[in-house]
Amino acid sequence: MKKWTTALAAIILAVAVTACGNGKNDAAGSGGASGSSTGLGGGVSAAASTSAKSDLDRLKEKGEFIVATTGTYPPYAFHPETGSRDLTGFDVELLKEVFKRIGGVNVKFVETEWEGMLAGLDAGRFDSIHQIGVTEERKKKYDFTNPYLISYPTLIVLEGTNDIRSFNDLKGKKVYGSNTSIYGKLAESKGAVLVPEGEALELLTTKRVDAIIFNNLYYLDLKKNRPDLKIKSVDQLKDQEQVALPLVKGGDGTLIEAFNRALQETKEDGTYKKLSVEWFGQDLTS
Template identity: 45%
Template sequence: MSWLKTLAAAAALQALVLTPAFAGENLDQIKSSGVIKIGTEGTYAPFTYHDAANDLVGFDVEIGRAVAEKLGVKAEFVEGKWDGLIAGLDANRYDAVINQVGITEARKQKYDFSDPYIASKAVLIVEQDNEDIKGFEDLNGKKSAQSLTSNFGKLAEEAGAELVGTDGFDQSIQLVLTGRADATINDSLSFLDFKKQKPDAPVKVVAEKADADYSGIIVRKGDADLVAAINEALAAIKADGTYEAISQKYFGADVSK
């Protein structure tokens, strides 16, 4: 039966190799180094991008810095393309990713997430003087400017709208403004960013879906202490008004829920 013992020993060794870092190890390393390394794109305004002076700025960047401050360390950002951004966690390029990463069941199988720090909802947008469309049900028989493969396009189609294909939010809004479409269903964050940049644009939100999609700070699997510390930091910046100030700066509204 010695072969069984050998097999058992090999299995135990494999399990040990595959076991996540000891609890608290990542947090201890971050605190001892005085730095939390954060992966981000740097090309996704208004969340993470470079300003005219080429400084890295954005909603996610400021959230990352605020969280780092509550942890008692500095934020060091490591930029990378979206396609390999989350995989950079596996390669230990950084400790966390803050880049509007949606919290999904599939991702939760491999990584850990903080509590949600931003919410996005589907909103119905029309021209300022439009009084015919007050809810999603009023889209029946109307033209809705949509990216044809998006979930927003599916919502419009389900409501009975005739879809007018576009390349994304900016083109959809332009079709509404020029009267070539009656409405668009789109992302609440994109709308808030647009209105922040162009407050006089004659468009308005008349309805929103109750269900929201949430993004969180994503880290390697297996360190509950790091997740707990990040969650505590997020709660602290919401309690002391830091989150509200950042939210108002970039969106003119509270985007936490």
């Protein structure tokens, strides 16, 4: 009797274990076959994992932020010597410092023509463009960081020029610029004829254009570092131009928030002041 009871208990235990095992297998098989929303081991899980990462997380994983530049715009981004492969300038040094504070991210500057920059940004060939003025029109298409520089549009002509004394004298005059740039649109609004190709200073000094429009900081740099240039500023607008980094819309804001925090840190610890004094001869912290 005792042996029979022991045997019966063993049989019942075996059946119970088998039932539990089949229950687990059925649950797993059912979930896998139906593509359960839990996504265990499925494609949904991979997609959910990717989408769960923030823009900032993906940037840190990538370790590199690509910025478009012409590479010919002192004192912002330029080659210090002819033939030099390295870029330097206020924007170069400031952006490197800011992104270093965002998890040690490296900034890579890619040289390209201005005309193709916005299209390149839209296509994802780079992450942003430096020295872009913030406008209401651009804000409809791009998300911007906080401004990292503020300047004022300045009209520059050759010394000896007497028929251009203000922006209102540009009607019919040739002015360097593109109709996709802020300064080009400004010149067009005054009746100027745009010359979009070539290097601005060369066009002016060879008299292929009558005037060029740049910001006041660029003009100050020219007067400081290129005393050989026979140029003068004849007018400056009071409307400030805010320069910031544009990013294609659709992000989650984490990258912009991190940039803004790091930029503010450079202003609070004196780094921004040091760089602006080095490149512009004055403290531009604001």
